[in-house]
Amino acid sequence: MDELDRLRGQIDLIDKEMISLFEKRMELVLGVAEYKKTHNTGVLQTSREDEVLQKAVDNLTNKDYADSARQLMVELMGLSKDLQRKKISKSDLFGKYCRKPLDFDGKKGYYGDKGSNSQQAMTDFFGDANGESFATFEDIFIALKEDRIQYGVLPIENSSTGAITEVYDLLRKYDFFIVGEQWQGINHCLLGVEGTKLEDVKEVYSHPQAITQCDNYLSGGKWRIIPFKSTASSAKLVSEQNDKSKAAIASKRNAALYGLEVIAENIQSQSCNYTRFIVIGKNLLDSDKSDKTSIVFALNSTPGALFNALKYFAKNGINLLNIESRPVENSPERYYFYVDLEYPCNSPKLNEALEYVEEVSSFFEILGEYSKGQRI
Numbered sequence: 001m002d003e004l005d006r007l008r009g010q011i012d013l014i015d016k017e018m019i020s021l022f023e024k025r026m027e028l029v030l031g032v033a034e035y036k037k038t039h040n041t042g043v044l045q046t047s048r049e050d051e052v053l054q055k056a057v058d059n060l061t062n063k064d065y066a067d068s069a070r071q072l073m074v075e076l077m078g079l080s081k082d083l084q085r086k087k088i089s090k091s092d093l094f095g096k097y098c099r100k101p102l103d104f105d106g107k108k109g110y111y112g113d114k115g116s117n118s119q120q121a122m123t124d125f126f127g128d129a130n131g132e133s134f135a136t137f138e139d140i141f142i143a144l145k146e147d148r149i150q151y152g153v154l155p156i157e158n159s160s161t162g163a164i165t166e167v168y169d170l171l172r173k174y175d176f177f178i179v180g181e182q183w184q185g186i187n188h189c190l191l192g193v194e195g196t197k198l199e200d201v202k203e204v205y206s207h208p209q210a211i212t213q214c215d216n217y218l219s220g221g222k223w224r225i226i227p228f229k230s231t232a233s234s235a236k237l238v239s240e241q242n243d244k245s246k247a248a249i250a251s252k253r254n255a256a257l258y259g260l261e262v263i264a265e266n267i268q269s270q271s272c273n274y275t276r277f278i279v280i281g282k283n284l285l286d287s288d289k290s291d292k293t294s295i296v297f298a299l300n301s302t303p304g305a306l307f308n309a310l311k312y313f314a315k316n317g318i319n320l321l322n323i324e325s326r327p328v329e330n331s332p333e334r335y336y337f338y339v340d341l342e343y344p345c346n347s348p349k350l351n352e353a354l355e356y357v358e359e360v361s362s363f364f365e366i367l368g369e370y371s372k373g374q375r376i
Contacts (some may be wrong), residue, residue, distance in 0.1 A: 043301070057370075093366075112231065198221075293354075294366075297358070297363060
C-alpha cells in the first residue's frame with residue numbers, strides 16, 4: 001500500500017465515524033423539531049446558531065481551520081433546519097388568502113386610452129376588448145379597490161428597458177394579486193396626421209418607456225421629445241391637434257384607430273421588443289394549472305442574507321425567473337425583493353422553499369400564483 005492509499009484509508013474510517021455521528025445528530029434534531037412544534041417555536045434561532053459556530057471554532061486545536069469549520073457547521077445547521085421544517089411543516093402559509101377562479105365576464109380596466117397595448121393585452125388574455133381605460137397605473141388599483149372593476153391590466157416590464165418600478169411599488173401598497181400575465185411583441189411606429197413628412201416633425205409625444213425603447217432612432221432627429229401619458233394617448237393627442245409638426249410613437253393599431261399615417265415603422269432600438277403585462281385582482285387565483293409564483297420580501301441587512309434566502313430555491317430545483325429590488329421607505333440600505341419563480345404551484349418543494357424565505361424575512365407576501373405567459 002502506497003502513502004496515498006494509506007491516507008485515503010484513514011479518511012474513509014473518519015468519514016464512517018462522521019456519518020454515524022451525523023445520523024445521531026439528526027435524530028436529536030428531530031427531537032428539537034418536536035419540541036418546537038409543541039411549543040410553537042420558529043425553526044430559526046439566530047442566537048443558538050451563533051453559539052454553535054463559536055463553539056466549533058473554540059473546539060479547534062488548529063485555528064487555521066476556523067473559516068472551514070464555520071462553513072461546515074453552517075451547512076450542517078442548514079440540513080438540520082431543513083429536517084425541522086419538514087417535521088413541523090407549516091401548512092397554513094396560504095391559509096390567510098382567499099382564492100377564486102378567473103371570471104372572464106368580470107368588469108376589466110386597462111392602462112392608457114383606447115387602442116393602448118394594455119388594451120390589446122387584455123383582449124388577448126380575456127378574449128374580450130371591452131374594458132374601461134385609466135390614465136395612470138394607480139387609477140387602476142384605486143378602481144379595483146373600490147370594486148368598480150374586477151381585474152386590471154397594466155405593463156410591468158419590458159425586454160428592452162426593464163422593470164416598471166411604479167407598478168411593483170403599487171402591488172405591495174395595495175396588497176392585490178397577480179392572477180395572469182400576457183407577453184406582447186411591441187413594434188413602435190412614428191405616426192402623424194395625413195401628409196406629414198419626416199422633415200415636418202418638430203415634436204414627438206409618447207410614454208417615457210416607449211421613448212426610451214426608441215432612443216437610437218430618436219437621437220438622430222432634430223425634434224423635441226415630450227413624455228406623455230401613454231402611446232395611445234399620444235396618438236389621440238396628435239390626431240386632435242391636426243398639426244404636421246407633431247408626431248406620436250405608437251402602434252399601427254393606433255394609426256388606424258385615430259386616423260393617422262405611419263411615417264416610420266419598427267423604430268424600436270431592439271427588434272426583439274416584448275412587454276410583459278399583468279392581470280391583477282383582489283384574490284389569489286384558484287387554479288391547479290398555475291406554474292408561476294411571485295413573491296415580495298425584505299431581509300435584515302446582514303452579510304449573505306439574500307444569498308441564503310435565494311439558495312433554497314436552487315436546492316429545491318425551483319427556477320428563479322426574475323428578481324427586482326425596490327428601496328424600503330425610510331430605511332437606507334434595506335430593500336424589498338420582488339421574485340418570480342417557475343415551478344408547479346402548491347407542490348411540497350415550493351411550499352417548503354417559500355416557508356423558509358418567509359421565516360428568514362422581516363417582511364413577506366405572496367403576490368400571485370398563475371400560469372406563465374407565452375411570448376407572442
